Amino acid sequence: MGWIFYRYLLMEQLTPASLCFLGLLMILVTGRLMQFLQYLTAASVSPAVVVTVMGLALPKLVLYALPMASLIGTLLAFVRLNADNELTAMRSAGVSFRQLAPAVVTLALAFTALSFYTSVRVLPTANRQLKTTLKSLSRAVIPALLREGRFIDTVPHMVFFFDHVDVQDQTIRGVLIHDARNPQARVTVMARRAVLKERSDGKEVIIHVQDGMLSRMGSDLKSTQTVTFQSYDLVLSLDALFGADSETGWKKGEMTMDELRRALLETRDRRYALEWHKRLALPFACFVLGLAAAPFGILFPQGRRMSGITVGIALFLAYYILLSAGNALAEQRMVPPAAGIWFPNALTGSLALVLWVTAQRR
Numbered sequence: 001m002g003w004i005f006y007r008y009l010l011m012e013q014l015t016p017a018s019l020c021f022l023g024l025l026m027i028l029v030t031g032r033l034m035q036f037l038q039y040l041t042a043a044s045v046s047p048a049v050v051v052t053v054m055g056l057a058l059p060k061l062v063l064y065a066l067p068m069a070s071l072i073g074t075l076l077a078f079v080r081l082n083a084d085n086e087l088t089a090m091r092s093a094g095v096s097f098r099q100l101a102p103a104v105v106t107l108a109l110a111f112t113a114l115s116f117y118t119s120v121r122v123l124p125t126a127n128r129q130l131k132t133t134l135k136s137l138s139r140a141v142i143p144a145l146l147r148e149g150r151f152i153d154t155v156p157h158m159v160f161f162f163d164h165v166d167v168q169d170q171t172i173r174g175v176l177i178h179d180a181r182n183p184q185a186r187v188t189v190m191a192r193r194a195v196l197k198e199r200s201d202g203k204e205v206i207i208h209v210q211d212g213m214l215s216r217m218g219s220d221l222k223s224t225q226t227v228t229f230q231s232y233d234l235v236l237s238l239d240a241l242f243g244a245d246s247e248t249g250w251k252k253g254e255m256t257m258d259e260l261r262r263a264l265l266e267t268r269d270r271r272y273a274l275e276w277h278k279r280l281a282l283p284f285a286c287f288v289l290g291l292a293a294a295p296f297g298i299l300f301p302q303g304r305r306m307s308g309i310t311v312g313i314a315l316f317l318a319y320y321i322l323l324s325a326g327n328a329l330a331e332q333r334m335v336p337p338a339a340g341i342w343f344p345n346a347l348t349g350s351l352a353l354v355l356w357v358t359a360q361r362r
């Protein structure tokens with residue numbers, strides 16, 4: 001295949017793939033931002049901090065956006081080539097479908113390499129930095145609790161209302177707290193006064209409530225309990241505000257590949273094996289989905305572009321459903337971790353091979 005022809009096919013795929021990647025990444029970033037937005041605004045952080053947090057959360061989103069972009073980019077390119085009779089013209093000129101493979105493989109390998117680097121090198125470092133940043137931000141939320149005359153929902157699953165707040169002494173008069181962190185027993189606290197304290201280790205805030213009443217209601221909305229008290233301590237974990245882990249060690253998503261392997265050898269916990277295999281299987285998904293997309297694009301009659309795109313999206317969803325199912329089965333020890341994680345890639349790769357043979361024989 002000539003260089004001009006190769007470059008033409010490559011650019012036909014690269015443009016829709018890039019647009020799909022940016023669009024999907026924007027959607028994922030928006031969804032992630034909404035999880036942090038109320039806490040970031042409550043803590044009165046600067047826009048630069050918001051950008052930093054989203055930048056650190058980006059590698060994980062990229063890891064899931066790249067396979068979709070590889071699939072949709074190649075699919076849209078070949079759907080258009082088929083609809084505009086360009087593939088027919090290529091066949092008339094003696095170009096077989098197999099000769100289109102270099103351009104398809106190049107894009108798929110490029111996305112796979114980018115995804116692999118993100119998964120193995122960038123993701124652990126970004127997750128560690130994100131954890132550290134979120135822990136520091138959680139302490140900045142404390143001033144958001146010291147506001148009077150308004151309902152405060154900064155802390156997840158909790159609502160506060162204070163009549164009067166002395167910011168200097170961190171004392172409060174007129175306290176109403178609704179605590180729904182435990183869905184089985186929702187608690188409402190009303191008290192005359194309270195004092196806000198932070199423990200010396202900086203990991204927890206204690207609201208020392210005095211002279212009040214506590215009402216507890218079960219999930220069935222029938223069983224209730226009401227007690228009065230002289231003092232009551234409500235403990236808030238600062239690390240839990242942003243979902244940060246309070247442990248000193250790294251979680252599996254923050255470990256490097258070598259650390260995951262050592263943890264697996266030491267603990268024999270298959271969760272480390274699952275994470276290790278997912279770090280490799282997700283980048284490889286860019287390759288098998290990109291290969292399957294090309295013959296998918298020509299299997300549909302001209303004028304039925306949406307049918308091909310719909311089936312492509314269905315293939316993408318099926319892949320992740322199989323990946324989630326394999327992960328769940330492996331966690332339950334019903335299949336080995338490698339089999340559960342790599343089965344979707346093996347199945348998609350086999351499907352791609354069958355489709356290429358079918359397209360070549362048409």
